[in-house]
């Protein structure tokens with residue numbers, strides 16, 4: 072494979088190492104990839120199995136799937152694994168990902184998100200035929216006012232320790248790409264939702280609390296605006312980037328589905344009440360407005376026109392459709 076910063080090259084996608092493949096998005100990506108007829112290769116899922124991991128991914132049965140438990144900070148082990156499994160591509164999801172936890176304690180976020188990414192890149196530096204895709208977040212750009220969108224040229228202004236750790240890891244990826252001429256791509260994505268998300272995050276938390284009759288905590292007045300992307304659409308975007316994206320390029324992945332937290336909660340309540348044949352007012356009565364998160368970003372929105380124009384990807388799943396699928400899966404998992 073020819074390499075270079077913004078170089079054109081032919082990428083082999085036969086043996087893919089997915090870091091954090093037991094997490095919410097990584098596991099959706101693996102399942103998505105194993106369903107694609109244009110992917111005939113093998114996947115090695117490398118995950119430490121922290122509290123956020125989905126244990127089902129350790130026993131997933133597929134002839135082209137392999138699970139290995141391990142830490143992305145264990146560089147020597149990763150180097151052996153890359154050689155042993157003849158890895159040609161790394162898709163890097165592994166991270167500490169919950170903003171509230173990063174506010175309580177930032178150190179694990181720097182350790183995993185910054186140092187872990189550095190260790191992976193050091194390993195790739197020794198095996199530079201490997202392509203490295205880094206999964207990042209719109210939160211690196213900071214917050215927006217009422218209008219406008221972030222794009223690939225927006226300056227970095229992270230506001231939470233989580234966002235700062237992701238921003239730092241993005242910079243390390245860029246520096247290794249330029250300095251050591253590694254083959255990399257990087258994507259920023261808006262809020263994901265879908266089956267299998269750890270229930271500390273907004274949508275699964277609200278579903279579980281509705282069903283258990285617990286309070287539905289909404290930060291401030293619930294006026295913060297987020298763009299919501301169905302997780303399988305994110306998986307499709309990453310697969311598109313791996314197949315067609317140019318080395319050295321950054322792609323922003325958004326759905327154009329902006330909702331305030333409070334309006335999203337009302338929509339979720341209506342759909343959940345329909346599914347469970349409950350009175351939505353019963354769920355609405357559980358809403359509690361709680362003290363806002365410190366440094367809470369007001370609005371995120373991404374301009375996804377580059378990935379649409381250059382690679383032909385766009386978000387396919389309307390929010391109500393994705394929410395119905397999500398609700399069905401959480402309700403199924405509870406019985």
Ligand SMILES: NC(=O)c1ccc[n+]([C@@H]2O[C@H](COP(=O)([O-])OP(=O)(O)OC[C@H]3O[C@@H](n4cnc5c(N)ncnc54)[C@H](O)[C@@H]3O)[C@@H](O)[C@H]2O)c1
Nearest residue numbers: 091093094095096119120121123124142143165166168263
């Ligand atoms: N969830 C979102 O809405 C969203 C949006 C944009 C970007 N992202 C990014 O996507 C990626 C995946 O997010 P997610 O929501 O699936 O996260 P998640 O918290 O659900 O999963 C993270 C996974 O990483 C694993 N992990 C953590 N530390 C590890 C380590 N040291 N070594 C190996 N594995 C480790 C965990 O066990 C877990 O399985 C992250 O990089 C996150 O920053 C997430």
